[in-house]
Each structure stands twice: as structure tokens, then as C-alpha cells.
Amino acid sequence: MTPVRREKAERLADEELMPWIAKKDPEAFEVFYDRHGGAGYSLAYRILGDRTAAEDCIQEAFISIWRSGARFDPTRGSVRSWTLSIVRNRAIDALRSKAGKAPKLTFDDEAILEARPAAEHTEAEVLAAETADEVRGALSHLPADQSRVIQLAYFGGFSQSEIAGMLDLPLGTVKGRMRLGLEKVRGELAEGMA
Amino acid sequence: MNANEHDPRLEEAAAFALGALDADRVDDFRQHLEGCERCQAELRWLEPAVRALPEAVEQQAPPHELKTRLMEEVRADVAADRERSPSRKGFREWLGGLNFAGLTWKPLAGIAAVVLIVAAGVGYLVGNGGGSNVHTTEVQQKNGIVAKVVNENGKGELRLTGVEQPAKGKVLEAWVERGESVEPVKATFTPDEEGNASTQIEDLEGVDAVLVTEEPAGGTKMPTTEPFVNVPLEGS
Numbered sequence: 001m002t003p004v005r006r007e008k009a010e011r012l013a014d015e016e017l018m019p020w021i022a023k024k025d026p027e028a029f030e031v032f033y034d035r036h037g038g039a040g041y042s043l044a045y046r047i048l049g050d051r052t053a054a055e056d057c058i059q060e061a062f063i064s065i066w067r068s069g070a071r072f073d074p075t076r077g078s079v080r081s082w083t084l085s086i087v088r089n090r091a092i093d094a095l096r097s098k099a100g101k102a103p104k105l106t107f108d109d110e111a112i113l114e115a116r117p118a119a120e121h122t123e124a125e126v127l128a129a130e131t132a133d134e135v136r137g138a139l140s141h142l143p144a145d146q147s148r149v150i151q152l153a154y155f156g157g158f159s160q161s162e163i164a165g166m167l168d169l170p171l172g173t174v175k176g177r178m179r180l181g182l183e184k185v186r187g188e189l190a191e192g193m194a
Numbered sequence: 195m196n197a198n199e200h201d202p203r204l205e206e207a208a209a210f211a212l213g214a215l216d217a218d219r220v221d222d223f224r225q226h227l228e229g230c231e232r233c234q235a236e237l238r239w240l241e242p243a244v245r246a247l248p249e250a251v252e253q254q255a256p257p258h259e260l261k262t263r264l265m266e267e268v269r270a271d272v273a274a275d276r277e278r279s280p281s282r283k284g285f286r287e288w289l290g291g292l293n294f295a296g297l298t299w300k301p302l303a304g305i306a307a308v309v310l311i312v313a314a315g316v317g318y319l320v321g322n323g324g325g326s327n328v329h330t331t332e333v334q335q336k337n338g339i340v341a342k343v344v345n346e347n348g349k350g351e352l353r354l355t356g357v358e359q360p361a362k363g364k365v366l367e368a369w370v371e372r373g374e375s376v377e378p379v380k381a382t383f384t385p386d387e388e389g390n391a392s393t394q395i396e397d398l399e400g401v402d403a404v405l406v407t408e409e410p411a412g413g414t415k416m417p418t419t420e421p422f423v424n425v426p427l428e429g430s
Binding site for chain 2: 046160
């Protein structure tokens with residue numbers, strides 16, 4: 001496989017880029033990073049609350065994708081969600097490895113969910129931005145107690161029992177809020193797609 | 195199992211989707227999931243909501259240095275893979291085996307560099323980044339390398355095209371020349387398969403020229419070989 005030129009790589013869809021990355025093509029990988037590095041870094045920063053830690057997380061996550069030959073399975077979702085799940089797992093691991101240090105958690109939904117003004121978007125970014133708007137909208141419509149347990153679970157990496165302990169709530173209450181909240185987000189996304 | 199009895203399982207499905215199910219419940223839920231179409235359907239339904247959550251965070255611009263470090267590691271991997279492949283031989287390794295009229299590679303490199311330094315002053319162009327404080331200096335080196343220094347508000351990036359792979363165990367190291375002093379740029383770098391290479395320059399203030407030499411892996415504090423790239427800068 002001869003190396004893909006940057007101009008060509010930029011025209012490829014994410015799913016078409018992955019075989020090039022699996023063949024260790026740096027141009028394809030650079031395009032892949034340009035598309036998803038920002039979202040990954042934002043997620044890592046949201047979870048870790050520290051720029052240096054977020055940079056380390058992204059470096060490790062993207063290098064693991066590069067060195068593992070980009071083992072992406074298209075039947076299990078998009079390249080972007082696969083990438084962000086890798087970043088999230090790395091960030092949560094890093095968070096847990098900081099023994100005794102509680103993650104930085106923000107309960108100001110408006111601050112958390114504020115959109116980035118986008119000057120220029122690729123097609124993938126436009127789609128991601130549309131999804132982001134929908135999710136922000138859906139989360140902003142949730143009662144605060146439901147939004148809180150979802151954010152503690154997803155961005156804090158806490159289990160239901162841990163959340164119940166932190167918020168001094170019965171475990172059953174946390175379970176109910178988590179399900180109700182997630183169902184509402186899903187419902188709003190479905191309405192947005194209809 | 196009726197609908198009400200099944201509700202706790204659906205609550206577990208939501209927690210499972212978010213990765214928040216307590217560890218001691220995960221195996222039990224997985225076993226249940228294998229035979230429960232309703233929970234499987236619930237997970238399929240919830241999955242897009244979970245996948246969409248990271249898109250909702252406030253977007254932060256990653257530092258450019260992060261990409262530079264990442265791509266340097268990627269290109270170092272590519273170079274290492276190439277070295278491990280017996281079918282491919284680096285240009286300088288090949289050149290090192292040659293003997294031109296009794297001259298070895300080392301003096302040839304010195305002669306080439308002298309020629310390049312002389313040629314470097316010829317035909318460089320300075321571009322201005324359309325109103326923003328961005329200046330680009332591009333110099334065609336005599337050996338075919340095109341060297342470009344992008345100066346954005348005093349911070350810079352050196353971009354090279356047409357660069358051959360450094361010899362085994364060697365990397366490229368960039369230097370900034372200010373008057374009589376020469377200082378290394380923080381990170382070493384290597385070209386990719388197509389001969390493209392880049393590195394960041396933290397501070398271009400007062401820099402007279404940007405140079406590149408080939409150095410042992412890890413870099414050195416002072417150049418140990420003649421520069422094969424020389425980009426004179428004006429008014430930095």
C-alpha cells in the first residue's frame with residue numbers, strides 16, 4: 001500500500017481512513033487526529049480537569065490506536081464514538097489511578113455544555129455539532145438530579161453505589177434517576193432524528 | 195417475569211450502558227442479558243444516548259504541541275519499522291556504503307552542507323498570513339529539500355519536505371541561531387515515509403536562522419554535524 005497523500009486522506013470518510021491507519025500511514029493518522037483530537041481532548045479535559053493530564057491521556061489513547069493497528073469494528077458504531085470511548089476509558093483509568101484524589105466535578109450544566117463557536121467544520125464535525133446541540137438540549141431539559149447522576153457516572157466514572165454514597169441517597173433512587181434521565185435523553189435524540 | 199419485576203433489570207441496563215453498574219452486579223447482568231431480548235433491546239435503544247454524551251462537553255482547543263509530539267512518535271515508529279525491515283535500506287545507509295573518489299560519507303555531508311548554506315540565501319520568499327501576524331519564510335535547499343518556517347506571533351513551526359530518512363540511530367535536530375549562539379529546539383524529529391517532517395520552535399524572537407542537523411537519537415546540546423538545512427530569517 002503506497003502512502004496516502006494528505007489531500008486524498010482528507011477526502012476519505014473516517015471508515016475509509018482506518019485501513020490506512022492500520023497499515024501505519026502517518027498522513028492518514030494525522031487526518032484522523034485533526035478530525036477527532038479536539039473532541040477527544042475536550043472529553044479528557046472534562047473528565048480529568050487538568051490540561052497536562054488531558055494531553056497525556058490523548059497522547060496515550062491516540063498512540064494506542066496507532067500501534068494497535070486501529071482495531072475498529074464498523075458494526076459497533078462510528079469511528080468517532082469508538083475513539084471517544086477509548087479516550088474516556090483512558091481518562092477514567094487515569095482518574096482512578098490518582099489515589100485519594102476526587103475528580104473535578106462541575107454541576108453547572110450551562111458551563112459544562114456551552115457550545116464551541118465553530119468557524120470551520122468538516123462534514124463529520126457538522127454532524128457531531130448537530131448531535132452535540134441535541135444532546136446539550138436533551139441534558140438541559142433534564143431535572144438537575146437526573147442530569148447529576150448521569151454526569152457522575154459518565155464523566156466521573158463512578159458506580160451507582162459510589163454515587164449513592166456521594167450524594168447520600170438510597171441506591172434505588174440513584175438507579176431510578178439514572179434510568180429515567182438516560183431514557184429522556186434518548187427520547188429527545190430520537191425526536192430530533194425523526 | 196412480569197413488567198414490574200423486570201424494572202430493576204432495566205435500571206441495571208441503563209447503569210450498564212453508562213459503565214456505572216456496580217462491579218459485583220456486572221457478571222450477573224451479563225448472564226441475564228444473554229437470554230433477555232427486552233434488555234438487549236433496551237441497551238440497543240440507550241446506546242446512542244451514551245455515545246452522544248461526550249459530544250456535549252465544552253470544546254477545548256488542544257495545544258499544537260500535543261499534535262507535534264504525537265506525530266513525532268508516530269513518525270519515529272514508522273522509521274523504526276523501516277529499520278527493522280531488511281528489504282528497505284535508508285538513503286544514508288546506502289550512501290555510507292559508497293566511496294566517491296576515496297571520500298567517505300562524512301566529508302561528503304560536509305561539502306553538501308556548505309553548498310546548501312550558500313544556496314540557502316537565494317530565492318527565499320516571505321509570505322504574510324492575510325492580516326494575521328503570520329509570516330512564512332520558505333527556502334529551497336540545493337539538495338531538493340524545501341524548508342519552511344512559519345512564524346506566528348513569535349512562535350514557529352519548521353516544515354521540511356523532500357527529506358531523506360536519517361541514518362540508523364539518528365534523528366533530525368533543529369537549531370535556532372541568534373548572533374554567535376546556537377540553541378537546540380526542544381524536541382528532535384524524524385521525517386515520514388514521504389519525506390515530510392516538522393517541529394515546533396517555541397521562540398523565534400531575534401532568531402537569525404533556523405538550522406537542521408542529523409544527530410544521535412535523543413539529540414545533543416550542540417550540533418555535531420554540519421547543517422543540511424539553513425533557513426535565514428529576516429526581522430524575527
